[in-house]
Amino acid sequence: GEFLAAALPGMMLPDGRRVHAVAAGAIASRKKTDGPAGQAPPARARQAPCPFAKTYMSPSTSPVASPFRCVLDLRASLGECPVWSVAEQVLYWVDINAPSLNRFDPATGRNTAMAMPESIGCFALRRAGGFVVALRSGFWLARRDGTLDRKVAAAPYDPAHHRFNDGRCDPQGRFLAGYMNEQRDAASAALVRLDPDFTQTRLLAGMTISNGLAFSPDGRTMYHTDTPTQVVHAYDYDAASGTPANPRVLARFGKEGERPDGAAIDRDGGYWTTLYRGGKVVLKQIDAPKTAW
Secondary structure (H helix, E strand, O other): OOEEEEEOOOOEOOOOOEOOOEEEEEOOOOOOOOOOOOOOOOHHHHOOOOOOEEEEEOOOOOOOOOOOOOOEOOOOOOEEEEEEEOOOOEEEEEEOOOOEEEEEEOOOOEEEEEEOOOOEEEEEEOOOOOEEEEEOOEEEEEOOOOOEEEEEEEOOOOOOOEEEEEEEEOOOOOEEEEEEEOOOOOOOEEEEEEOOOOOEEEEEEEEOEEEEEEEOOOOOEEEEEEHHHOEEEEEEEEOOOOEEEEEEEEEEOOOOOOEEEEEEEOOOOOEEEEEEOOOEEEEEOOOOOOOOO
C-alpha cells in the first residue's frame, strides 16, 4: 500500500466538523496465505517484544495537498482497523498482510509494529489491558506488547481460503468481527459476535467481504456493508441482545471504483466510508428522526 493517512482526533475535517478518529488507507492488492495456528501461541509470539517490535518515524511533511494530513507514510501492505486509545492518546491499527498490530503515537510520530504469526483482520482493546485479536486461525487474547496469550475461539470458517476482515466493539463491549472469502467465488462470509464468555454468534451471513462496521453515537443503529455489493446498510441494533434487525439501504454506490470499505461514525452521527479503488473518503449525513406531523 502507499500510505496510511489519518485525521487525528480533534482535527478539522472538510465540512468544518471535528471527529474522534477517521483513517483511510490506499491499498495495493497483495495476497498472502497463512496456515492456521494451533491452540498454543506460536513460538514467535512467545518471544520478548524486542526481536519483532519495529519502530518507524513519520515524516515531518506530506507532499500531497489534501484536507487530510499524511501522518505516517509507512507504505503498509494492507492498513486497516484504526482504533484510537483515549487512555494512551495513540492510534492502534493493523497491517493485515505484514502481518502486524501497530501502535502510532502522533505526539512523537513513532510507530511500533508488533508482529503477528498469521494475518490479522481486526482487534479490540480490552478493559483489563491488552487486546483481543482476530487472526486467521481464530480469536486470541494478546498482551499489551502484542505477544499472544491464548486462543479463545476457533475461526468459524475454513482458513485455507477465508480470513477475518473488518471488526470493532459494540457500545456494550462485545466484539463483532466479519470475515471474507479470499477467492471471492461464493457468498460464504459472515459477521459474528464474540461475547465476554468467548461464545460466538453469527449475526449476518451470505456475503463475500464483510466491511464498514460502525455504530451510531447512541448505539441504536449498526452500519455494515458487503463490499462487492457497493451498498451500505443500516440496522436497528438491540443493545440487550447484541443483535441487528430491520435492514435498510443507507447508501448505494454505482461506479467501478466505489466499493465501500472501512468506516467510522463522527460525533454528529455522520457515516464516513473509504471507497476501495476509488481514492475517496465519503461522508453520508444521517438525518435525525422526525415526527409524522
